[in-house]
Amino acid sequence: MKPIRRVLCCLSLALAAAGAAGADEPTVLTMPRYAQFDTLDPVQTFSALSDQLLQSVYSTLLNYAYLERPYKMEPGLLASMPTLSADRLTLTFKLRAGVRFTDNPCFPGGKGRVVTSDDVLYSIKRFADGRLNDKTWWAMKDAVQGLDAYHAATLKAAPGVDLTGSDVAGLRKVDATTFTIRLTHDNPLFLYALAMTATSIVPSEAVRFYKDRFGLNPVGTGPFHAEKELDRKGVIRLLKNPDYYGVYPSVGEPGDAARGLLKDAGKRLPLVDVLELPLIEENQPAALKFLRGEIDWRFLDRANFAKLIRRAPDGSFAVADEYAGRFGISYTTAPGIVYVALNMKDPILGGNKALRQALAAAIDVQAEIDVLLNGRGRKLDSIVPYEMPGNERDTGAPPHRKDLALAKKLMADAGYPGGAGLPPLTMSFYLADSDTRNMFDLLRAQFAAIGVQLNGSFQDVPAFLKATGAGNFQLAYYDWTADYPDAEDFYQLLYSRNVTPGPNMGAYANAAYDRAYEASRLMADGPARYAYFKTMNALIEDDAPLIGVFDPLRFGIFQKWVGNFKRNPLAIENNYLRIDPVAKRKGMQ
């Protein structure tokens, strides 16, 4: 063999060896976190940021199908959908057999054990503990026999005293994998609560073992698990749970198969070995890392959206030609809304309807969408997203548009002609990045046009949630993603019994609204229900407790080596994604 051939031969052997070594390397899915999470104790958190992580480490009894639309619930930890008794009050649940909590030092010998009915009942009681959960308790309030009494008892109990051993009439264990829940009334919304991450199933051993560090040491049955305590400020690395029960869906929307979204149908999840979630709070480094291929998918900020995405004449979006071969996008009308909440307990805003109406008339929502969001959204006249049953097309709603002349007249009616005598108002934001500050600048300019001076309070997610949850704000720029795909989840934002720390953080209270809400709450979608929605829409327009409402488009941009990507705000994509390691290695070179 000639020397040059020998060298080539050695080189190819070395490359083959490297390739073989590469095949054994774990596949890593990297997605940046844009802000710190507050806690991963399911019952103590209520933010999209925590939700994303919770869905990766915990399981709920029910969850949403990844590909199907409209959003559809399917069994999570359950073997099948629960059955309802003839009187429509007793639900019977059967757990999947043999699902195990991941290995963790909290268990004897560090070995995770099988999930039983006891764990579910324990988790529901923990959810109902008023000392722990003041944020999402509304989802089961008045719903389960005996649970409200249990909730009241926990509020009276001393901190740290465990009442989960108490009997709750509506929660019954039948055997190790079967249990029943007895409802107080026929309630078609109840099952939605069991798909909320707040009702994730947790082992009591972990709660006792980690105590106040439980929020950083999740122990669940989800597709991934944490090897060590999570660092809010650093990189979170979650490892594949080899015992995870979930499989990739076999059913999707029309067109999903053509888009290659069903290639992995029936495969065991997750499809990657490691989920890496670094904290990158600034847009530039996140964008550069994405362009470099170090990040597999991310949301899009305004500046990078303009660079990477183009809008077709028909209004649809596509990757800009320059990047068409490298990236893909997926977007959806979110089951969610963005709005400005007004605190009705605020001494300036609360008692002055004309002032609130003036602020509402001064906001130009379309300008926010066009100028700052690159057209990613739709202005709403009601508070229900445009694609959800019960939206403004179904119900009718007073059309809302910017009207400066009206806003100025209302300012005079409010006792502040031209803004004279009105102290500066403060709006709270949950981020401090450049996009948020741009949004503040736009709103400040719009309010300044009617003489209102606006200050910004830029916080991080934990601080914002704490402040708004406590009612400590004047105006708050809020983003609400549905807990479940029903219009009720939006109208309950203004129900007076849901005041802070519930989701009615502005403490809006109107008896007529409450009556319409209560009447419509459990009705099936249809004209009768929509008539109540119309009543509530008119009251919202008149009282202006929420203003500047729009329906945002949720975007994700991903590398070409990422498979199965489809935006789904109710089922975190990370659990379903596939990485082509060879293409990724090539793409990063």
Add this chain to the structure above:
Amino acid sequence: MGAYVVRRLLQAIPTVFGVALLTFLLFNAFGPDPVRTALGNHATAEAIANLRHQWGLDQSLPLQFVDFLRQIVTFDYGRSYVTGDDLGTQLKSGALVSLSVTVPPFVFGAIVNVSIALFITRHRDGIVDRAARALFIGAMSVSALVYVLALQYLLAFKLDWFPINGYESGWAAVKYLALPWLIQLLLLMGPDIRLYRTLFLADIDADWVRTARSKGAGEGRVLFRHVLPNAWIPIITQNVTTIPFLILGSFLMERFFSIPGIGNLTIDALSRGDLPVLKAVTVLGALALVLFNLVNDLLYAVADPRVRLS
């Protein structure tokens, strides 16, 4: 020297006590009620009482102050009001990370900047001096944020010389810290070199310098043996009094490069109104200032034989 150090340390006690008292009064007596802030205006009296007890705010102000003094002495600052995290652990790890971000460019910058300033002084009023002055004034006019954005884009993304951002502990941190170090070095250059040049020029025509020249000393020897030693005192003052701020980190670097230092912790605490963190950082900063003022004085004696510590 030993007696001087002991005396200065004893003198520091009332200073620290004063700082502690002032900090305590600012946050506890005059600031907003943290319990009200946390629970809001609609909280029940029972919930307010429970949290007040949990945070030790149901005690009298003097007792709370005594507890604060205990925290200072034991370095046990309790827990964050927002995250519930132990502050001792957070401050310790955060301070070490922050120091790893700020100390290397500070030390290296001091050496490089003094050397460049000497070089420019040697070529004073020449083309090198004029060009350097114009360059540094221009460099000082640009916001630090522009340096971060531009160099992160150019050196990390376009040229791939550094990681774009990230952090790992131990020696692996070096590759992530290299670019923040370089940026800080560049940021320090303008103001430091201009200051040092001014200090050197103040002595460049002094009697002893002219005497040295008349005895035939070369310009290099004049600068190193006769000008530089006389500028040591203000250079030391400039550098040593900066050290306490190094512990508090560089928010900009930590934020853009995702480095979990104390700068980020402080800014987070400010936006969250997290009083325990703010109190701890304030006191730690004051302690560092007191300590490094002492170091400053000790170094004076080393730099200038005329200074006697007694």
